[in-house]
Amino acid sequence: MEHRASVIENLGEVRAMIKRHKRNDLLFAGLGLLCLMLGLVTLMLLFWQLIADGYPKFTLDFLTEFPSRHASRAGLLSAWTGSLLVMTVTFVTAVPIGVAAGLYLEEYAPKNWFTDLIEINVSNLAGVPSIIYGLLALGLFVYMLGFGQSILTAGLTLALLILPIVIVSTREAIRAIPVSIREAAYGVGATKWQVVYDHVFKYSYGGILTGVIIGMSRALGETAPIITIGALTFIAFLPPAPITAEPPFLNFEWLSSGFTVMPIQMFNWLSRPDHAFHINAAATGALIIVVTLLMNGAAIWMRYKIRKNIKW
Amino acid sequence: MANVTTPIKAEARDLNFFYSNGARALKGISMPLYENKITALIGPSGCGKSTFLRCFNRMHDLYPGNKYQGQIVMHPDNTNVLDAGVDPIEVRMRISMVFQKPNPFPKSIYENVAYGLRVRGENNKRIMDDKVEEALKGAALWNEVKDRLHDLAFNLSGGQQQRLCIARALATDPEIMLFDEPTSALDPIATANIEELMVELRSKLTILVVTHNMQQAARVSDYTAYMYLGELIEYNDTDKIFTTPSRKETEDYITGKFG
Numbered sequence: 398m399e400h401r402a403s404v405i406e407n408l409g410e411v412r413a414m415i416k417r418h419k420r421n422d423l424l425f426a427g428l429g430l431l432c433l434m435l436g437l438v439t440l441m442l443l444f445w446q447l448i449a450d451g452y453p454k455f456t457l458d459f460l461t462e463f464p465s466r467h468a469s470r471a472g473l474l475s476a477w478t479g480s481l482l483v484m485t486v487t488f489v490t491a492v493p494i495g496v497a498a499g500l501y502l503e504e505y506a507p508k509n510w511f512t513d514l515i516e517i518n519v520s521n522l523a524g525v526p527s528i529i530y531g532l533l534a535l536g537l538f539v540y541m542l543g544f545g546q547s548i549l550t551a552g553l554t555l556a557l558l559i560l561p562i563v564i565v566s567t568r569e570a571i572r573a574i575p576v577s578i579r580e581a582a583y584g585v586g587a588t589k590w591q592v593v594y595d596h597v598f599k600y601s602y603g604g605i606l607t608g609v610i611i612g613m614s615r616a617l618g619e620t621a622p623i624i625t626i627g628a629l630t631f632i633a634f635l636p637p638a639p640i641t642a643e644p645p646f647l648n649f650e651w652l653s654s655g656f657t658v659m660p661i662q663m664f665n666w667l668s669r670p671d672h673a674f675h676i677n678a679a680a681t682g683a684l685i686i687v688v689t690l691l692m693n694g695a696a697i698w699m700r701y702k703i704r705k706n707i708k709w
Numbered sequence: 710m711a712n713v714t715t716p717i718k719a720e721a722r723d724l725n726f727f728y729s730n731g732a733r734a735l736k737g738i739s740m741p742l743y744e745n746k747i748t749a750l751i752g753p754s755g756c757g758k759s760t761f762l763r764c765f766n767r768m769h770d771l772y773p774g775n776k777y778q779g780q781i782v783m784h785p786d787n788t789n790v791l792d793a794g795v796d797p798i799e800v801r802m803r804i805s806m807v808f809q810k811p812n813p814f815p816k817s818i819y820e821n822v823a824y825g826l827r828v829r830g831e832n833n834k835r836i837m838d839d840k841v842e843e844a845l846k847g848a849a850l851w852n853e854v855k856d857r858l859h860d861l862a863f864n865l866s867g868g869q870q871q872r873l874c875i876a877r878a879l880a881t882d883p884e885i886m887l888f889d890e891p892t893s894a895l896d897p898i899a900t901a902n903i904e905e906l907m908v909e910l911r912s913k914l915t916i917l918v919v920t921h922n923m924q925q926a927a928r929v930s931d932y933t934a935y936m937y938l939g940e941l942i943e944y945n946d947t948d949k950i951f952t953t954p955s956r957k958e959t960e961d962y963i964t965g966k967f968g
Contacts, residue, residue, distance in 0.1 A: 580771070582824070584808075
């Protein structure tokens, strides 16, 4: 028992060493906390500043008025309806395409250099500056396909922008399903599509939904690509209503309507010299942040609700 | 060895198996599975016993690049389940499987058992109810779950979950049931339940079981095969394997000198 004897002999030294090592532990924990706080506190302060600046405009009128050259009367009506309609187009196109692409890549695509290439590209696309998407959309949607500077163009552009996010999060959600569950389904004689539809999709849609919402909240705040495709900055009208009182009740004219969105309205107000408009801009910024936070909160809540019944 | 009158349910003939990396995991295995008997596969880790088992329901087809060579012929229809022209889905409808760790779906108890029927397009609720009840009874789980069929399967204990997986595999009336170390994740009491169940199921179907536990093979099986490094070393009546093995390697393994 030479080994034990040696520890006892140097007990003081060993204890000092352990103490030293634990100090490093503590040091790193402290450093990490500091970094975390730096980010969080900065964000909180910025958010607080927005709220404080925009406070006078936290009224219902602000949501029901069109923009105006009088700062005090100017509102967000055309901007938030524009945002809502653009987001609708984005959702309707990006979600089915992104989820289907993710499912295909994960479940059906053969694993070879070509799919590897696609995989790397999809991940890289998530990092491409958004203005590049704007330029692409200007060439493709506005000029080549002739969609004009419309809600449709904006929605499709943002759909392209968030497609990588939807695809990547779909794949991650699918990968979280254990092999044993797939094998169990195949084991009773299920076809690939039965496995995908009855199991893979059903157990992963909480994760997919989270990715979709995170993508949508990113799209909500995007400004650069929307400016590039030529959104208007001053709109005192609403697009034709999507729902009508007479049959066929649905009207798609709004798709080709000119529009503005909240971040562009904010940008417009900020660029005015009159300080009164800056209050409007701050209020808009606060609203965008609140909506984004609500969307992310909803994503977390839904994931929790869905994951609650799934344990692996 | 076996009684000449015992009918053969399935038979491996000169079976070789290669993983996608080229590794040869099974080397020329030939052995019969006798009808309504339990055959155990024993051997040290990595000897190929699970690989062999998973050939029977073409589980290896799920991963690209794996290659079979040789035949596994089912009787009485003489279908070679490894034939490229035979759909693995058809094979899995005849040969079901119970896995190492209980792997119920995150669905209700009822839906877990019914899934194999749903896959076959069964929609009639009466038939489904009957089959689910029959399967749960067959898996000795009915009395414990009959009042909560629509609870989540995850709320069951580990042993109950494994019996649920047996019920799921049983619901579609398979001819052969494969067990891949079915008790390795279970406590001794649950293990005893599963072993008892396997012996009961023998009257309905043919069983092939991989086990890491030699005592388990001795307790439940009628025939035992000892595998080592992808080869079938010895195959005989379980009693003979454990009392008078003919090969030195088998004796070394069962007496614990090795493995």
